[in-house]
């Protein structure tokens with residue numbers, strides 16, 4: 121029974137993890153670097169949603185939308201003014217620049233909100249127990265929200281002209297430019313959407329527990345592991361990778377104390393890079 | 407009164423910035439013009455410069471009398487030039503249909519109508535419209551690449567070795583399609599290894615050697631020239 125409970129928790133956690141993991145992998149697919157600033161954007165989203173929820177009294181769903189929009193806006197701006205300039209100097213420079221950026225932005229949040237833990241304004245609800253398995257209504261809501269967001273994103277990429285143009289740039293940027301697609305516009309859009317997803321993921325993570333400025337930093341390794349396991353650059357891969365990492369982290373509790381849970385992310389990255397460097401689904405963007 | 411004019415083009419890559427050492431090239435209204443020459447002569451480099459992927463060090467490119475030198479590829483596409491690169495000329499993970507849609511990206515209103523037209527002209531694209539483009543054979547890819555370029559109504563179409571890797575039969579079909587497209591009024595510039603086929607469908611030809619114009623003239627005359635036959639036509 122304990123294993124079933126852990127797997128269930130893992131599916132819940134993995135689905136939420138998929139949201140920022142898609143952001144990380146989408147940026148890689150289009151802009152060809154790993155943007156570790158995703159961590160601080162998760163934090164920014166979590167706090168933007170916190171302000172919307174506790175200061176302005178908005179319900180959870182509009183607060184999540186606020187988290188998406190605010191962190192998306194920061195993502196767009198940080199790409200426009202910082203990362204875009206670094207990209208010409210290559211992958212390593214840009215990735216390192218994104219780490220510096222994330223430290224700066226995290227401290228910006230700390231300056232505004234301090235280090236203490238904060239919680240969202242949520243109704244207190246009793247956990248549901250079904251067949252001996254325990255879930256909180258909040259977890260189920262988070263799962264539903266994550267599924268809807270991922271489905272909307274897939275629909276956007278599969279059905280709209282702009283979504284297809286984003287996939288075209290990821291697939292073959294040279295040809296996309298010949299066909300008249302503006303890669304600068306696509307870069308802005310992917311920065312906005314991906315960092316919006318990061319912020320949404322940051323708030324979803326925090327809804328379950330509490331938030332502080334380190335909420336993104338604590339999660340980024342799992343997010344990165346999910347994207348790498350699924351194949352960096354592949355959006356369906358990020359979903360699969362997030363479920364693998366989410367379930368793996370929960371199952372690790374059978375052997376490890378919670379403090380070592382993040383070791384699972386490391387281990388997953390190591391295993392995948394050794395055995396199957398292109399990830400489970402390879403490098404297909406979509 | 408040429409549609410496309412490239413004059414005294416000097417262009418290249420990074421440190422090797424003079425691969426083309428002053429090349430002239432033109433495609434007149436309604437013409438098929440071919441470029442032939444040995445491997446490494448700079449034929450693809452010329453097409454990349456015309457389409458905006460490379461910025462020339464000097465020289466000018468104009469389309470319908472409008473200067474397009476050094477403009478971005480997307481601006482040149484909107485000015486009416488369609489270009490099919492020699493390699494990487496499809497979106498591999500997108501479906502055949504989506505590839506056609508991206509071909510018509512700058513003219514979305516006409517996309518549904520032109521997809522129907524493309525599938526009439528090249529039935530294989532209709533049969534395989536839901537397949538990922540990466541699963542197509544070499545010949546099917548070349549057809550898709552050309553059909554993508556026709557999804558806009560370009561004034562000039564530039565093709566870089568469209569018959570490369572095709573079986574003789576598939577190549578012949580492709581040349582037939584090129585002639586048919588040209589009859590509909592499109593000006594076409596074509597780079598070819600398959601020199602005799604290319605000269606046969608062209609009115610004018612440019613021979614490029616080591617980044618320079620070697621010979622230029624009437625395609626039939628060049629095809630009949632013994633020296634050229636010996637070097638390029640193996641006979």
Ligand SMILES: Nc1ncnc2c1ncn2[C@@H]1O[C@H](COP(=O)(O)OP(=O)(O)O)[C@@H](O)[C@H]1O
Nearest residue numbers: 419422425443444445446447448449450451452
């Ligand atoms: N991306 C590149 N970077 C540097 N040199 C290149 C590149 N592409 C082609 N070249 C060089 O430019 C010359 C002309 O190449 P290309 O235009 O492709 O010739 P062709 O199409 O006539 O076979 C060759 O010497 C080739 O090595």
Ligand SMILES: [Mg+2]
Nearest residue numbers: 449450451492
């Ligand atoms: Mg070539």
